Amino acid sequence: MSSGVGSTEPPSRAGAGFAGAGAEKWQPVIGLEIHVQLKTKTKMFCRCRNGFGGEPNAQTCPVCLAFPGALPVPNRRAVEETIKLGLALDCEIAERAVFHRKQYFYPDNPKAYQISQYDEPLCARGQLTVPTPNGEIAIGITRAHLEEDAAKNVHVAESGRIHGATATLVDFNRCGTPLVEIVTEPDIHDAETAKRFLQLLRQTVVELGLSDAELEKGSMRFDVNVSVRPAGSDELRTRTELKNMNSFNFAAKGIEREIARQVRVYEEGGTVEQETLHFDPAHEESPPLRSKEEAQDYRYFPEPDLVPVQPPREVVERLRSELGELPGSRIRRIAEMLSFYDADVLVTGGLDRLWSEVVAAGADAKEAANVLANQFVATGIDPAAVDAAELAKLVAARAEIPRAAFDEALAHVGDAGFSATPYLEQKVVADTSALDPVIEQVIAANAAQAEQYRAGKQGLLGFFVGQVMKETGGTADPRVVNERVREKLGA
Amino acid sequence: MIETLTLTAERAVRLLEAKEISGAELYAAYLDAIGERDPDLHAFLHVCDDPGGDGLPLAVKDVIGTKGIPTTAGSKILENYVPVYDATVIVNAKRHGLRIIGKTNTDEFAMGSSTENSAYGPSRNPWDPSRVPGGSGGGSAAAVSGGLAPWALGSDTGGSIKQPAALCGHVGLRPTYGTVSRYGVVAFASSLDQVGPVAKNVRDCAYLYSVIAGRDANDSTTVDVPEVAFPTADDLNGVRIGVPKEMNGAEGIEPGVTAAVERAIELAESLGASVEECSLPKSVDYGVACYYLVAPAEASANLARYDGVRYGLREDGADFREMVMRTRDAGFGDEPKRRIMVGTYALSSGYYDAYYGTAQKVRTVIKREHDELFRRFDVLVSPTSPTVAFPLGAKVHDPLAMYMNDLLTIPSCMAGLPGLNIPCGLSEGLPVGLQLVGAQFAENTLFRVGHALELALDFNVVPARYRT
Numbered sequence: 001m002s003s004g005v006g007s008t009e010p011p012s013r014a015g016a017g018f019a020g021a022g023a024e025k026w027q028p029v030i031g032l033e034i035h036v037q038l039k040t041k042t043k044m045f046c047r048c049r050n051g052f053g054g055e056p057n058a059q060t061c062p063v064c065l066a067f068p069g070a071l072p073v074p075n076r077r078a079v080e081e082t083i084k085l086g087l088a089l090d091c092e093i094a095e096r097a098v099f100h101r102k103q104y105f106y107p108d109n110p111k112a113y114q115i116s117q118y119d120e121p122l123c124a125r126g127q128l129t130v131p132t133p134n135g136e137i138a139i140g141i142t143r144a145h146l147e148e149d150a151a152k153n154v155h156v157a158e159s160g161r162i163h164g165a166t167a168t169l170v171d172f173n174r175c176g177t178p179l180v181e182i183v184t185e186p187d188i189h190d191a192e193t194a195k196r197f198l199q200l201l202r203q204t205v206v207e208l209g210l211s212d213a214e215l216e217k218g219s220m221r222f223d224v225n226v227s228v229r230p231a232g233s234d235e236l237r238t239r240t241e242l243k244n245m246n247s248f249n250f251a252a253k254g255i256e257r258e259i260a261r262q263v264r265v266y267e268e269g270g271t272v273e274q275e276t277l278h279f280d281p282a283h284e285e286s287p288p289l290r291s292k293e294e295a296q297d298y299r300y301f302p303e304p305d306l307v308p309v310q311p312p313r314e315v316v317e318r319l320r321s322e323l324g325e326l327p328g329s330r331i332r333r334i335a336e337m338l339s340f341y342d343a344d345v346l347v348t349g350g351l352d353r354l355w356s357e358v359v360a361a362g363a364d365a366k367e368a369a370n371v372l373a374n375q376f377v378a379t380g381i382d383p384a385a386v387d388a389a390e391l392a393k394l395v396a397a398r399a400e401i402p403r404a405a406f407d408e409a410l411a412h413v414g415d416a417g418f419s420a421t422p423y424l425e426q427k428v429v430a431d432t433s434a435l436d437p438v439i440e441q442v443i444a445a446n447a448a449q450a451e452q453y454r455a456g457k458q459g460l461l462g463f464f465v466g467q468v469m470k471e472t473g474g475t476a477d478p479r480v481v482n483e484r485v486r487e488k489l490g491a
Numbered sequence: 492m493i494e495t496l497t498l499t500a501e502r503a504v505r506l507l508e509a510k511e512i513s514g515a516e517l518y519a520a521y522l523d524a525i526g527e528r529d530p531d532l533h534a535f536l537h538v539c540d541d542p543g544g545d546g547l548p549l550a551v552k553d554v555i556g557t558k559g560i561p562t563t564a565g566s567k568i569l570e571n572y573v574p575v576y577d578a579t580v581i582v583n584a585k586r587h588g589l590r591i592i593g594k595t596n597t598d599e600f601a602m603g604s605s606t607e608n609s610a611y612g613p614s615r616n617p618w619d620p621s622r623v624p625g626g627s628g629g630g631s632a633a634a635v636s637g638g639l640a641p642w643a644l645g646s647d648t649g650g651s652i653k654q655p656a657a658l659c660g661h662v663g664l665r666p667t668y669g670t671v672s673r674y675g676v677v678a679f680a681s682s683l684d685q686v687g688p689v690a691k692n693v694r695d696c697a698y699l700y701s702v703i704a705g706r707d708a709n710d711s712t713t714v715d716v717p718e719v720a721f722p723t724a725d726d727l728n729g730v731r732i733g734v735p736k737e738m739n740g741a742e743g744i745e746p747g748v749t750a751a752v753e754r755a756i757e758l759a760e761s762l763g764a765s766v767e768e769c770s771l772p773k774s775v776d777y778g779v780a781c782y783y784l785v786a787p788a789e790a791s792a793n794l795a796r797y798d799g800v801r802y803g804l805r806e807d808g809a810d811f812r813e814m815v816m817r818t819r820d821a822g823f824g825d826e827p828k829r830r831i832m833v834g835t836y837a838l839s840s841g842y843y844d845a846y847y848g849t850a851q852k853v854r855t856v857i858k859r860e861h862d863e864l865f866r867r868f869d870v871l872v873s874p875t876s877p878t879v880a881f882p883l884g885a886k887v888h889d890p891l892a893m894y895m896n897d898l899l900t901i902p903s904c905m906a907g908l909p910g911l912n913i914p915c916g917l918s919e920g921l922p923v924g925l926q927l928v929g930a931q932f933a934e935n936t937l938f939r940v941g942h943a944l945e946l947a948l949d950f951n952v953v954p955a956r957y958r959t
Contacts, residue, residue: 062576066796068569069556069578069675071710103838107811112795168811170800299838301847304682304789305673306711408675 026228026266028259029236030188034201036085036180036211037149037219038078044148044178045072045115052217056154056171064176066110071305074099078178079122081210082146083311084319085180086123088204088326089141090421093316097122097145099303104296107170108150116181118300121145122309128184128204130196131331133340139197140185151175180210186225186236191255195248198222199348203327206350215246224255227272228262241276340371349377357388365394371410381414393420402428404474427438430477432484435468438476442467453489461486493520494951496638500547500695503641504552514545514590521548521592525639532624533614534633537561539803546588550640551632553594554601555686556675557581561867565597565609565627569803569821578675579710580644580686580703583955587702592640595630599824601651601679603627604896607887608826615883616659617954618921622880625655625896631689632659636954642691642699644776648680648898649782650875652687656912657875657924661952662696662941665687665900667932668712668907671700672707678793680786683904691952693913693941697721700934722942728763730940732756733868737775738899744877747918752874755925757871757916758947759940769864769871774857774902779894781857782901784837784850791834794827829890858906865930870896870940873899875912875924903928911937914950922950 043050046063062070083093100118126141151172182201202213202220213220227239242258245251254277262272299331325333327347334343334352346352351372358368371394376383394409401409401423409423429435442464443450453460464485469476493512506512519543529535531905536553539560551557554564556574558581563569577585584591598608606614606629614629616622617637624633631643632655645652647665656663664687671686678684688699688903701719734756739749760766799805799818806821808814823831837846864871876896886893903910915925925944951958 023512062574065801067556067574067678067802068564068572069574069673071674073709073711103792103795103800105795105815107800110801111797112798113792222747225708228500297840299792299835299843301788301792301838301843304680304712305678 001103007008015025025231026259026263027233027256028189028191029186029227029229029239030194031186031192031225031239032182032184032188032194032197032222033225033349034182034198034220034222036182036205036213038081038178038180039209039211039219040075040077040081040178042075043176044075044146045079045176046070048176054173056169056173059173060175064110065172066112068313072115072303074306074309075178078146079309079311080187080315080319081178081208082144082180083316085182085205086126086144086207087316088208088323089123089126089128089144089182091123091126091141091144091309094120094124095310096120096123097309099139099146099306099309099321100300101303102147102305103299106122106150107168108153108175110151110175114150114302115306116147117145120308122311127269128197129328130193130200131335131340131344132193132196132330133337136348137187137188137193139193142183142185144180144182147176147179147181149174149177149179156289168452172195186227191252191259194224194255195252196344198248200249203348203350207327208323215248222251224251226255226262228259228266238272240274244278244373245277275421302342304426325377337365338369342366342373345373345377349373351377351383354388354391358392358395361389361392363392365396368392368395371398375407375410376413379411379414385414385416387413390418390420393424397424400424400428401426402473402475403469403478426475428477429472429475432478432480435472435476435481435484438471439464439468439481439488442471444490450489461489464489493517494638495520495524495641496957498638498641499691500641500698500787501692502549507547512741514543515541518548518590518592521638521640524637525593527645528617528637528727529639531615531620532617532633532637532639533612534595534624534630534637534639535593536563536565536596536609536611536630539591542590544588544590546590547641548592549584549589550593550595550631550643551581551591551635552601552628552643552645553597554646554677554679555580555644555841557591557594557676560591560594563611564601565599565606565611566822566824566827567804568611568797568818570610572803574675576675578686579672579707581675581707583703584644584937592770593634595628595634595643597630597651598627598826599798600790601627601646601648601684602676602790602826602830604650604654604893605881605883606630607883608824610824612893616880616921617957618660619880619956622882622921623658625658625876625880628655628663628689629650629659632656632661632663635659635661635691636690636952638953638957642695643693644686644699644703645689646676646684646686647904648681648683648685648786649904650897652689653875653894653900653910653912653924653926656689657914657926658880658922660914660922660950660954661689661691662914662945663687663912664696664937665699665904665910665936666700666704666934667909669712670704670707670716670909670932670934672703672713674707674709678789680789681793682789683782685787693911693945694721694939696941697934697938701908704934716934717932720938722935722938724905724939725943725946726763727759727940727943730759730764730870731868731938732759732764732766732940733769733864733871734766735771735775735864735871735873737771738871738873738902741775741877741898743895743898744874745879745918748877748879748923749861751916751918751923752872752925755944755948756872759944762943762947764940767868769868771860771864771871771902773853774860774906775898777806777853778857778902778905779898781850781853782897782905783833783894784846785854785905787830787834788837788847788850790827791831791838794823794831797822821823826890832879854905857902861903861906861908861928862930865933869929869933869936871928873926874929875900875910875926877923879918879923899926907931909934911941913941913945913948914952915944915948916950920955
């Protein structure tokens with residue numbers, strides 16, 4: 001299931017991880033750098049298929065393998081999708097954007113330069129407004145630009161050797177696939193907002209159809225720059241970079257830890273070194289991956305094989321008209337009807353459209369939200385596959401049908417031609433004349449527990465209710481059972 | 492008996508169409524000529540068997556990728572490289588039925604003015620084998636001049652088509668940047684590289700240009716090209732010729748060269764052209780310096796892909812880095828190494844603005860200076876090379892002296908403009924080249940002027956020692 005779905009429970013307060021005297025004296029400064037793989041049909045600068053799978057190095061050609069004489073030709077679709085994302089992020093779209101060569105030598109980079117953008121990106125100076133429980137926070141977008149991805153290095157143990165000699169194989173299938181890089185201003189001051197920003201950005205990208213943005217597959221990746229400064233100051237101190245975080249929760253945790261570490265360093269009179277930290281959720285500390293003593297010199301220069309990109313204004317306007325209502329705005333709108341948390345979970349989970357349809361079909365708004373956010377989400381069913389009218393019937397009947405029937409119906413709600421009717425026909429047993437014998441039988445069979453309950457261990461009530469539900473195959477009305485068990489035990 | 496030394500492409504086509512000769516006979520005649528004279532000239536790095544068909548043979552500079560035919564770019568690092576795809580110019584040539592007869596020698600990665608930087612040994616000038624044929628396209632030049640191919644493809648970054656054409660006494664066009672696809676051509680300096688035709692006369696040159704020119708979906712820097720007009724006129728009525736004084740009076744131009752060029756200019760006037768002196772001060776003063784920042788900078792990036800991993804030479808090493816270092820050490824010659832170092836330096840953080848950035852600004856100035864002149868003139872004329880062909884070894888130990896060979900060809904290259912060399916006479920028994928530079932996309936003007944002058948000059952393109 002998507003990693004964008006959070007808990008419906010209110011999150012812990014930002015900075016809670018380093019709660020203490022230091023927290024108020026220091027303000028964290030956080031900036032994000034996000035890479036999103038576009039799911040265009042073909043690669044950024046050649047006509048090779050862009051997609052996962054396939055035999056290693058099967059999706060390659062002279063261009064993406066950097067054969068002598070090969071030249072890049074930009075993918076128009078990728079340019080348009082980047083502009084679309086830029087518009088969703090309220091960016092200015094450049095009238096003239098330039099590709100640069102970013103030079104570095106590594107086996108995953110066959111030309112020894114990456115075609116990227118430097119001082120004239122496609123999109124710049126935007127913002128994404130992130131709804132939070134405490135109001136809205138506008139995060140500045142420095143830029144969003146288009147570049148090509150590198151190949152994948154696969155480290156393998158060399159067969160036939162006893163000692164740990166290893167070899168590195170390169171799979172160029174990913175090489176040259178389009179990648180959008182989004183850089184934020186250092187406008188974020190707590191881990192929770194960073195997480196919310198990432199979730200909202202992810203949802204935006206997914207909804208615009210630009211990318212699957214799956215963290216596990218690496219189609220969305222991000223680095224976090226963290227520094228702290230004395231509260232009230234506007235200086236920017238040395239920052240560290242956190243890399244390799246594959247979930248938003250890990251990111252939040254990693255940021256909190258790093259903030260706490262830097263505060264500790266300063267409070268002990270030390271200095272923070274500029275370095276890159278590899279976050280490992282299994283360890284308490286973020287161990288340094290490598291230190292950067294000086295910035296690498298990429299020897300950028302304008303890519304002479306490409307002409308500047310000059311998107312026609314009418315294309316930009318067409319793309320703008322295709323945007324629709326963006327997730328941030330929907331969170332705000334839905335939060336007015338439900339709670340912020342429900343709205344947040346529905347929208348960042350990609351469930352709010354279905355929710356609206358289910359409500360429109362007659363279901364109670366809050367009830368529908370609960371079903372979708374707590375139960376439906378766990379099924380992994382594609383919301384788009386669901387017939388909202390049928391789901392609405394289920395939601396409305398939730399209390400009247402057995403729990404087991406409801407769960408089963410929900411598990412099939414995405415099936416083609418799904419009908420709620422057969423499930424609705426199974427009524428819960430609320431008839432005390434049918435339930436009482438079962439309840440008495442359960443109490444008799446668990447005399448010791450009944451004794452304890454009567455002696456004051458009220459928590460055992462749930463045990464008895466559970467036993468009765470089990471005996472009735474989940475068909476009993478839990479509210480009636482609850483009531484009757486209490487009465488019988490009290491008797 | 493087919494006399495390849497005098498046979499023009501146009502005449503060969505007529506003979507084929509009239510079935511007076513067959514395609515096989517024609518091809519065989521060139522293979523015979525290669526067998527006879529190439530041991531002396533070393534124009535070819537690779538000679539191909541007749542692939543069959545009735546089209547004309549075509550010699551191809553070895554920086555142009557040819558599917559299934561080795562393409563070394565004159566470098567050891569690509570010694571065993573056989574492309575899996577044809578360059579667009581080759582696709583176009585094949586579509587017109589042309590048959591690749593072989594790959595011609597070049598300075599390594601087209602870096603040089605004499606072919607002495609070829610990893611496979613220099614080519615020699617058909618007029619005097621003790622002298623260089625020019626470079627980097629000396630192989631294509633020697634092949635056409637020596638009758639080893641009716642015509643050839645070259646590539647020109649700062650003069651590599653025009654200067655060898657001048658030194659070997661035939662016609663060569665460096666087209667407007669963007670008119671001919673670079674796809675499949677081993678890159679030296681991407682913003683300057685252009686493929687162009689090398690031929691015995693201007694009409695052949697125009698024909699071969701029409702074959703290779705045009706927008707290419709694989710090269711985003713290409714544009715739509717005006718239709719080629721094959722020149723017929725023998726007058727120059729209404730043509731305005733500018734004579735940039737810095738290009739004609741530059742230090743180092745040999746008196747014999749000046750004399751031949753001045754005679755050609757007088758002839759142009761007698762054919763009806765108006766001739767007026769003009770000035771290109773900054774282009775000549777800064778052209779070479781600017782070129783030797785821009786070209787090495789781009790080359791340093793373009794040559795970084797040669798690492799021994801995917802193709803070409805690979806030396807053994809204990810680990811990846813050592814393998815790459817040894818491969819490059821053994822694979823690159825001195826000149827590429829020199830330019831990689833200069834280019835890397837010029838792009839380095841802290842130096843970019845002073846070097847590459849400034850050079851690009853100067854380039855704009857050079858372009859503007861030329862644009863200004865083309866409001867008043869149709870063509871600008873000057874010598875192509877300051878000297879006639881020089882002896883092998885004369886400049887190999889003095890890179891700066893070698894770079895100055897390109898003094899007169901570089902400015903228009905930096906401005907992206909087309910330039911045509913036609914032979915205009917002899918000095919000390921060696922050909923002198925006349926450079927005609929036109930406005931952007933004004934190839935047809937160059938063809939017209941070049942053709943009329945060529946008729947009037949009546950230069951014998953057969954090297955004197957081969958005449959019977």
